[in-house]
Amino acid sequence: MPRPPHASPQTLRLFEALLADPARWRYGYELSKETALASGTLYPILMRLSEQRLLETGWEPSEEPGRPPRHIYRLTADGVTLAEQRLAARRPAEAPRRAGPIPQTRTAGGAA
Amino acid sequence: MTAPVRVRESALRRVAYAVLARAVRGRRERGGEWGEAALAEFGETRGDWEAVRWAAGGLRTVWRERRRRARELPRPLRFARGTVLVLVVGLLAGVVVSRYVMSVGYIPSGSMEPTLQISDRVLLDRITFRATGLRRGDLVAFTKAIEPGARAHTNLKRVIGLPGDTIECRDGRVWRDGSPLDEPYLTLGPEEDRTDCSPVTVPEHQLYLLGDHRIVSIDSREYGTVDEDTVEARVVGRIWPIRD
Numbered sequence: 334m335p336r337p338p339h340a341s342p343q344t345l346r347l348f349e350a351l352l353a354d355p356a357r358w359r360y361g362y363e364l365s366k367e368t369a370l371a372s373g374t375l376y377p378i379l380m381r382l383s384e385q386r387l388l389e390t391g392w393e394p395s396e397e398p399g400r401p402p403r404h405i406y407r408l409t410a411d412g413v414t415l416a417e418q419r420l421a422a423r424r425p426a427e428a429p430r431r432a433g434p435i436p437q438t439r440t441a442g443g444a445a
Numbered sequence: 446m447t448a449p450v451r452v453r454e455s456a457l458r459r460v461a462y463a464v465l466a467r468a469v470r471g472r473r474e475r476g477g478e479w480g481e482a483a484l485a486e487f488g489e490t491r492g493d494w495e496a497v498r499w500a501a502g503g504l505r506t507v508w509r510e511r512r513r514r515a516r517e518l519p520r521p522l523r524f525a526r527g528t529v530l531v532l533v534v535g536l537l538a539g540v541v542v543s544r545y546v547m548s549v550g551y552i553p554s555g556s557m558e559p560t561l562q563i564s565d566r567v568l569l570d571r572i573t574f575r576a577t578g579l580r581r582g583d584l585v586a587f588t589k590a591i592e593p594g595a596r597a598h599t600n601l602k603r604v605i606g607l608p609g610d611t612i613e614c615r616d617g618r619v620w621r622d623g624s625p626l627d628e629p630y631l632t633l634g635p636e637e638d639r640t641d642c643s644p645v646t647v648p649e650h651q652l653y654l655l656g657d658h659r660i661v662s663i664d665s666r667e668y669g670t671v672d673e674d675t676v677e678a679r680v681v682g683r684i685w686p687i688r689d
Contacts, residue, residue, distance in 0.1 A: 361482055362489035362499075372486075372502025376479050377509045384513075390478075404482030 339387070340419050343370055344378050348416035351408050358393065358405040379406060387412035457493040461500035468507045477514065480507040546572050549684065550586055550601070556656035556663065557584070557601055560630050566685040567601075569678035579604055579673075581621075584680035585654065587671055591663055599677065602664050603630075606645075606653030608673075612665075613644035619655070630657050642666040652676070 339348075346368040351359065365375050382388035389409050392402045408416060454462070465487065469480035476484070483503035490496045515523065542548075552565040561567065561584075569586055579585060583604045590597040606612045611622050617639035619626045631638040640659045643666075647653050651670035656662025665671065 360486060360489070362486040365486075365499075372483055372499050373505030374502070376483055376502070376506035380479050380506075380510065380513065400488065401481075401485045403485050404478070 337419075337422075339382070339415060340422070341378075343368075343374055344382075345419060345423060346370065347375065347378055348408075348420055351406070352413065352416050352420070355408050355413050358391070358407050360403055360405060364406070382408075382412065387415055455493055458490075458496040461493075461496045462487055465500040465503045465507075468504050477507070477510045479510045483507075544571075547681075548678070550599070550678070550680070552601065556658050556661055557603075558658040559632055560584075560603075560657045561601070561683060565683050568681040568684050570681050571678045574676075574679040579607070579652070579676070579679065581605065581607060581610075585652070585676050586678040586680065587654070587675040588677060589668070589671060589675060591668070601680065602654035602656050602662070604652055605655045605665070606647040606670075608647050608649050608651060610653065611644070611646045612642065612653050614640050614642040617641065631659070633658065633660075636660070640666075645670065650674070 347364065347370065350364055350367045361372070361375065361379070364370075364379075365372055368375065370378075379388060379390075383390050383406075387409055389407050389412075391405050393405045394402050462484075465480075465484055469476035469484050475481060480503065483499070483506050487496065487499060487503070490499045515526075518526070548569050548571060550567045550569045552561045552563060552567065555563050567584075574583075574585075581604055584601060585604055586599050586601050588597045589600055591600075605619060605626070606621060613620045615625070617635070619628065619640050619642070628638075637658065637660045640655070645653065645665075647670050650673045652673055653665045653670050655664045655666065
């Protein structure tokens with residue numbers, strides 16, 4: 334059976350990172366570190382998610398002078414729903430290291 | 446123009462940043478959203494290795510973003526871009542191939558009859574004979590001015606003698622190195638096939654060439670041996686018209 338969209342191991346790793354605290358805006362570098370995805374893998378995934386309205390993006394003005402504004406990300410409500418579905422549908426062999434169901438409050442947070 | 450790079454950066458990091466910035470922005474003030482995003486995070490990387498890897502991934506991001514944008518162009522424009530690219534590349538490839546690799550030649554004269562008739566098209570191999578060398582019996586295209594002072598043009602004849610061969614004619618037949626040639630391609634009858642020539646030993650880097658239609662062909666009997674360097678192509682075979 335072909336894999337559904339947004340179910341690659343790399344995308345799932347990103348979903349895990351974004352779901353940790355769905356309400357918080359995240360940075361590219363930080364996500365790359367957390368998921369161990371190279372920038373060339375991470376950004377195309379973010380690009381795709383944002384195009385399908387699963388990811389919100391924005392520019393955060395920098396506090397330090399001389400530093401460019403940073404691009405920030407968080408999942409939309411649809412994104413949170415899809416991410417939870419995809420992580421739940423993961424084969425047992427790829428079961429998450431962090432066990433336990435995902436609290437419902439996270440969905441609410443992503444809807445902001 | 447460019448975003449200020451923080452000082453105390455190593456040379457490698459500065460180069461990586463410059464390459465990425467160039468790819469993202471080109472000559473514009475600001476590049477695409479995602480390229481800019483990767484660029485803005487560059488300062489977060491620690492050390493040369495991480496910076497280079499980040500920039501490399503950034504390049505991939507820029508490339509993906511561009512491809513995505515190209516896909517959003519209106520259909521006719523996208524189609525036109527693709528067509529123009531294919532045409533230009535195809536045209537260039539065609540010019541190179543027909544000049545150096547393979548082309549089609551037109552037979553303007555009856556000097557190779559009955560093997561090749563006027564208006565036949567033949568396939569010319571312009572490259573492999575240079576590696577494999579020519580053999581006796583091959584048909585070759587070469588440039589030569591038939592009359593002194595006339596413009597050189599392409600002729601097509603059969604290789605009868607290679608360097609070192611002794612060519613002579615006895616009783617209307619061609620002899621090579623003391624034995625008569627078997628020439629099954631001469632089928633026009635004793636009158637037309639009759640060959641008379643003056644004996645010659647083919648010098649180094651020269652060829653002795655005859656047309657199959659011996660009574661009308663102007664060839665090495667007339668102008669002597671031909672310089673190997675003037676050979677442009679070897680005839681692979683006739684491609685038009687299709688006869689047996």
